[in-house]
Amino acid sequence: MTDQTHAQTVLTTQDGVPLKVSISRALRRQKLRSVLLVAPLFLFILISFVLPIADMLFRSVENPLVPGTLPNTVVALQVWDENSGEMPPEEVFAALAADLKVAVAAKTHTRVGSRLNYENPGIASLFRKTGRRVKRFEEGDYTAQFLKADKKWGDVGVWQTIKQFSSPMTAGYFLAAADAQRTADGVQFKPEDERIYLFLFGRTLILSVTITITCILLGYPIAFLLSSLPLRSSNLLMILVLLPFWTSLLVRTSAWKVLLQQQGVINDTLVWLGIVGDDSRLALINNQTGTIIAMTHILLPFMILPLFSVMKTISPTYMRAAKSMGASDWYAFWRVYFPQTIPGIGAGSILVFILSIGYYITPELVGGTSGIFISNRIAYHISFSLNWGLAAALGVMLLVVVMVLYWLYDRIVGIDNVKLG
Amino acid sequence: MTTERGASVRFDKVQKSYDGETLVVKDLNLDIKHGEFLTMLGPSGSGKTTCLMMLAGFEPASHGEIFLNDRPINNVPPHKRGVGMVFQNYALFPHMSVAENLAFPLQVRSLGKAEQQEKVKHALEMVELGEFGSRRPAQLSGGQQQRVAVARALVFDPDLVLMDEPLGALDKQLREQMQYEIKHIHENLGVTIVYVTHDQTEALTMSDRVAVFNDGVIQQLSSPDALYETPQNSFVAQFIGENNKLSGTVTAINDNICDVRLADGTELKADKVNVNAVGDNTTLSLRPERIEIAAVDSMENRVKGHIEELIYLGDHIRVRMNVAGNPEFIVKVRNRAGEQKLAEGQDIQIGWFASDCKALDPVG
Ligand SMILES: Nc1ncnc2c1ncn2[C@@H]1O[C@H](COP(=O)(O)OP(=O)(O)O)[C@@H](O)[C@H]1O
Ligand SMILES: [Mg+2]
Numbered sequence: 034m035t036d037q038t039h040a041q042t043v044l045t046t047q048d049g050v051p052l053k054v055s056i057s058r059a060l061r062r063q064k065l066r067s068v069l070l071v072a073p074l075f076l077f078i079l080i081s082f083v084l085p086i087a088d089m090l091f092r093s094v095e096n097p098l099v100p101g102t103l104p105n106t107v108v109a110l111q112v113w114d115e116n117s118g119e120m121p122p123e124e125v126f127a128a129l130a131a132d133l134k135v136a137v138a139a140k141t142h143t144r145v146g147s148r149l150n151y152e153n154p155g156i157a158s159l160f161r162k163t164g165r166r167v168k169r170f171e172e173g174d175y176t177a178q179f180l181k182a183d184k185k186w187g188d189v190g191v192w193q194t195i196k197q198f199s200s201p202m203t204a205g206y207f208l209a210a211a212d213a214q215r216t217a218d219g220v221q222f223k224p225e226d227e228r229i230y231l232f233l234f235g236r237t238l239i240l241s242v243t244i245t246i247t248c249i250l251l252g253y254p255i256a257f258l259l260s261s262l263p264l265r266s267s268n269l270l271m272i273l274v275l276l277p278f279w280t281s282l283l284v285r286t287s288a289w290k291v292l293l294q295q296q297g298v299i300n301d302t303l304v305w306l307g308i309v310g311d312d313s314r315l316a317l318i319n320n321q322t323g324t325i326i327a328m329t330h331i332l333l334p335f336m337i338l339p340l341f342s343v344m345k346t347i348s349p350t351y352m353r354a355a356k357s358m359g360a361s362d363w364y365a366f367w368r369v370y371f372p373q374t375i376p377g378i379g380a381g382s383i384l385v386f387i388l389s390i391g392y393y394i395t396p397e398l399v400g401g402t403s404g405i406f407i408s409n410r411i412a413y414h415i416s417f418s419l420n421w422g423l424a425a426a427l428g429v430m431l432l433v434v435v436m437v438l439y440w441l442y443d444r445i446v447g448i449d450n451v452k453l454g
Numbered sequence: 455m456t457t458e459r460g461a462s463v464r465f466d467k468v469q470k471s472y473d474g475e476t477l478v479v480k481d482l483n484l485d486i487k488h489g490e491f492l493t494m495l496g497p498s499g500s501g502k503t504t505c506l507m508m509l510a511g512f513e514p515a516s517h518g519e520i521f522l523n524d525r526p527i528n529n530v531p532p533h534k535r536g537v538g539m540v541f542q543n544y545a546l547f548p549h550m551s552v553a554e555n556l557a558f559p560l561q562v563r564s565l566g567k568a569e570q571q572e573k574v575k576h577a578l579e580m581v582e583l584g585e586f587g588s589r590r591p592a593q594l595s596g597g598q599q600q601r602v603a604v605a606r607a608l609v610f611d612p613d614l615v616l617m618d619e620p621l622g623a624l625d626k627q628l629r630e631q632m633q634y635e636i637k638h639i640h641e642n643l644g645v646t647i648v649y650v651t652h653d654q655t656e657a658l659t660m661s662d663r664v665a666v667f668n669d670g671v672i673q674q675l676s677s678p679d680a681l682y683e684t685p686q687n688s689f690v691a692q693f694i695g696e697n698n699k700l701s702g703t704v705t706a707i708n709d710n711i712c713d714v715r716l717a718d719g720t721e722l723k724a725d726k727v728n729v730n731a732v733g734d735n736t737t738l739s740l741r742p743e744r745i746e747i748a749a750v751d752s753m754e755n756r757v758k759g760h761i762e763e764l765i766y767l768g769d770h771i772r773v774r775m776n777v778a779g780n781p782e783f784i785v786k787v788r789n790r791a792g793e794q795k796l797a798e799g800q801d802i803q804i805g806w807f808a809s810d811c812k813a814l815d816p817v818g
Contacts, residue, residue, distance in 0.1 A: 348543070348545070350545040351545050351547060353510075353512055353532070353541070353545070354545035354547075355547075355558070356511075356512075356531075356532040357510055357532060357533075357537060357538065357607075357616075358538075358539075358559035358562060358606070358610065359533050359534075359536065359559055359562040359563060359610065360533055360558070360559075361533055362533075364562065365533075368558070369547055372549045373548065
């Protein structure tokens with residue numbers, strides 16, 4: 034009797050191992066195998082993609098320089114009210130003198146200077162100049178000694194800037210990226226003519242939308258043709274569609290330069306045909322037109338492929354059914370065929386739009402000054418101005434814009450309606 | 455204009471080739487009457503769909519003319535023909551609700567909103583799907599989708615409705631029910647229906663007339679019972695129902711009866727259907743249920759058979775026997791009290807009337 038109940042509660046294998054244990058052992062081996070299969074790629078992505086991006090994002094708010102180099106000043110400034118309009122007390126000057134002596138010995142004071150210079154031009158030279166003198170400062174009445182070294186130390190604005198950047202985190206990069214600044218009256222946008230990043234964001238969005246639309250207009254008929262042809266000829270044409278992928282991006286973009294420039298093939302042909310005069314050659318490159326033409330060409334396959342794969346699944350009997358019910362070709366297309374291709378348009382548009390919003394190399398080469406994107410500005414701050422914090426802040430904003438648009442898209446169209454194949 | 459309901463259709467010497475090399479439809483002449491239920495029956499690839507597509511206007515005829523209500527329609531585009539159509543996979547628009555699907559042909563015709571709703575409601579009630587108007591096609595079962603497809607082909611009151619294997623995707627029970635419903639709708643509305651199927655039972659139960667297709671040619675056009683009782687050639691005899699074949703040579707012809715000698719020397723009398731002269735080779739066709747194992751004395755044909763196999767089927771017993779060298783000879787014996795006891799390996803006398811045995815063109 035007891036034996037029986039035991040057999041009922043715990044099932045065992047032939048060897049007497051409980052069944053559950055043996056199953057979980059077998060499953061564990063399977064799991065381990067799949068983890069091991071994924072592990073190399075996972076590590077690679079983690080090290081080469083996730084961590085650098087996280088680091089970069091962190092740089093957009095990180096502010097180690099001021100608190101690290103001027104630790105005593107930062108503490109002393111806490112008691113000073115920056116909105117009072119009065120100068121900081123003597124203790125602050127004393128702390129700054131002590132910090133500067135250490136910093137000058139380590140030669141780090143110029144770095145603080147140039148960092149603060151982004152926010153308040155002139156501070157770099159102030160720090161350099163004072164750094165040369167501070168070694169000779171004597172004990173007592175530091176205020177006067179600083180003012181003697183440079184009158185600018187009497188400017189409350191300088192101290193406000195230092196205090197602003199004395200916390201280890203800063204919103205300063207983001208304010209700059211949004212064309213805003215902190216003034217006595219709180220955060221405000223910069224004057225209209227100094228706004229550069231918001232303008233660039235706007236242009237990037239508008240051009241990306243334009244490129245997406247031209248891709249739809251050019252890609253839709255091609256995808257339609259491809260999907261209605263018999264397999265053999267559609268395969269051949271598909272190879273032609275994919276041909277651009279086999280050529281380097283740089284080569285293709287340079288080819289556009291040859292074609293589009295004022296003395297280029299297209300202009301020469303138009304002049305030769307007498308369509309435009311020799312003195313009024315079209316400006317097709319180094320402006321927005323150039324960016325739109327070249328990027329449409331480069332991103333077109335990303336529109337055609339999802340459209341094609343969706344159209345391929347739409348049975349021609351739908352059109353026949355519509356026509357048998359009296360619909361003309363156009364009406365049948367518009368009411369029956371087109372709505373079924375919307376998932377393809379959605380997928381293609383997302384791909385093209387997101388690729389284009391972050392595009393860098395093509396606008397750089399054919400966009401001139403009026404056709405560049407926000408990513409070109411980010412690249413500039415990374416490679417030339419070396420203001421990585423600002424570059425990171427711009428990058429974060431770009432990322433956020435893309436996510437917001439993606440979310441909106443999901444709300445309006447529904448991401449389930451997107452079909453890639 | 456005629457006063458009859460439903461359209462008439464005439465195929466006049468119609469030929470069709472897709473590739474310019476082979477004729478898929480060879481010299482089709484077919485008259486379909488007002489309000490008729492005509493079925494095109496034939497094996498796969500025999501050109502039935504092609505004929506239907508030419509009638510609907512999706513494929514041009516390579517030669518010949520098609521008339522709809524005595525009007526030539528070769529140059530009329532499909533959407534101007536006013537022909538309803540039910541497709542094998544239903545072709546319900548997946549992005550529209552059932553009601554929107556049904557309203558589509560009415561919107562095309564710019565009917566008023568109220569009239570559209572009225573007609574859609576009526577059509578849904580006709581196929582007993584009253585509450586399903588707001589569903590998407592994907593939310594319906596196969597049978598329900600099928601009904602929607604039928605309703606959609608009828609909602610704009612066409613004179614002619616074409617159906618291409620509309621029940622092919624349904625299971626047997628549902629198929630039988632739908633056969634009955636489509637037949638019922640046809641009787642109520644009086645539209646002309648041209649129906650395509652490769653299922654002979656479907657063709658026989660539903661149609662007024664059946665056109666049996668093979669190889670792009672109509673083999674026989676007649677009512678279902680005539681098709682079964684008096685096949686005009688061996689293809690029809692074999693395609694419709696069960697059939698025993700015996701090959702032989704014509705030795706004499708007297709009016710409608712001919713004498714046939716089989717390879718093993720057996721002499722038989724048969725109904726002369728598709729033979730012309732003494733000396734012709736012929737295949738005799740014989741339905742299994744027309745063969746008797748008792749009371750054969752009054753019959754013209756009496757032969758010995760060797761029972762190979764007995765299959766018990768409840769209401770009748772299938773007896774496979776070797777008759778005149780044909781080991782696949784089937785006899786259906788009714789399961790009745792007092793019937794002779796049969797056993798495998800037994801030799802028995804069987805017989806049949808000459809009128810039940812058709813002398814047709816030779817096969818194989
Ligand atoms: N669009 C087409 N192009 C070329 N050949 C076709 C086409 N449609 C059908 N055929 C050929 O025509 C013949 C008849 O086909 P079909 O009319 O579909 O026969 P069924 O409907 O009786 O099965 C087949 O041999 C088929 O291969
Ligand atoms: Mg077919």
